[in-house]
Amino acid sequence: MARKSRQVETRMLSEYLLANYGKFSFILDVPLGNVSEGLMASQGYQAAINAARPFRPRADAVVILPRYLLLVEAKVWNAVNGLAKLPLYKSLLPFTPELKQYQPREVLMELVVGSAPSNLSIMARDAGVTLKIYNPPWMQEVVDGMNKYWTPEYQAARQEKIALREHFGLE
Numbered sequence: 001m002a003r004k005s006r007q008v009e010t011r012m013l014s015e016y017l018l019a020n021y022g023k024f025s026f027i028l029d030v031p032l033g034n035v036s037e038g039l040m041a042s043q044g045y046q047a048a049i050n051a052a053r054p055f056r057p058r059a060d061a062v063v064i065l066p067r068y069l070l071l072v073e074a075k076v077w078n079a080v081n082g083l084a085k086l087p088l089y090k091s092l093l094p095f096t097p098e099l100k101q102y103q104p105r106e107v108l109m110e111l112v113v114g115s116a117p118s119n120l121s122i123m124a125r126d127a128g129v130t131l132k133i134y135n136p137p138w139m140q141e142v143v144d145g146m147n148k149y150w151t152p153e154y155q156a157a158r159q160e161k162i163a164l165r166e167h168f169g170l171e
Contacts, residue, residue, distance in 0.1 A: 008076050008114075009060075009074050009075065009076050011138075012074050012076060012112065012114065012134055013028070013060050013061060013072070013074035013112065014028075015134070015136070016074065016112050016132070016134045017061060017063065017072070019134075020132075021063045021065075021070070024063050024064055024065055025063075025064040026061050026062065026063040026064065027061065027062045027064075027098075028060070028061050029058050029059075029060070029061075030058060030059045030060075030061065030062045030096075030098070030099075031049075031052070031053050031056040031057070031058050031096070031098065032056055032057050032058065032059055032089055032092035032093065032095075032096050033056045033057060033092040033095055033096060034092075034095040034096070034097070035048050035049055035052040035056075035097055036048065036052065039051060039052065045097070049097060049098065057085075057088075057089060057092065059071055059072070059073065059085075059089045060072055060073050060074050061074075062093075062099065064102055065105075065108075067105060067106065068105050068106050068107065068108050069093060069099065069102055069105045069106075069107050069108070070107075070108045070109075070110055071086060071089055071090055071093065071107055071108070071109045071110070072109075072110045072111075072112060073085055073086055073089075073110075073111050073112070074111075074112040074113075074134075075111065075112070075113055076113070076114045079111065079113045079116070079117065079120055080120070080123070082111050082113075083111050083120065083123055083124055083127060083129055086109040086111060086127065086129050087109070087127055087128070087129075089109075090107050090109055093107050108130065109127075109128060109129040109130065110129065110130045110131075110132055111124055111129050111130070111131050111132070112132045112133075112134050113131065113132070113133055113134070114133070114134065114135050115133065115135065116131060116133055
């Protein structure tokens with residue numbers, strides 16, 4: 001039996017954007033950076049965009065505000081990775097053909113997390129990133145589960161599950 005994916009970050013991002021930026025346009029899973037001029041010349045704009053998409057970094061979302069583009073990353077796990085990506089992604093926005101129609105606008109960066117480890121706010125502030133905590137009840141269950149993951153009891157139960165899966169040939 002295949003494990004079910006909970007799509008936690010996708011749900012968190014969608015709910016957060018609707019709750020906080022629902023009156024603005026936003027784009028999800030945004031490919032960033034340039035697309036080869038040669039590719040555009042030989043294949044045309046849309047075909048080149050489509051061909052290059054798998055090879056370009058992708059931001060979780062860009063919100064189109066009247067004076068700004070808001071670059072958003074949502075992380076439940078590995079929040080520092082999301083934080084580290086934002087300034088790099090910001091550097092690619094001016095070169096992103098899909099966003100040319102919204103330029104020139106200043107870029108703001110926002111990291112949305114279910115919980116914030118103590119040092120994350122310090123790092124975010126220093127990187128020029130606004131840190132937002134989005135934690136409805138269903139997210140708190142996920143956060144609580146993450147916190148339990150490292151307990152000796154959870155690790156023992158996990159090892160038992162893995163052994164049973166191997167014993168029955170499920171993995």
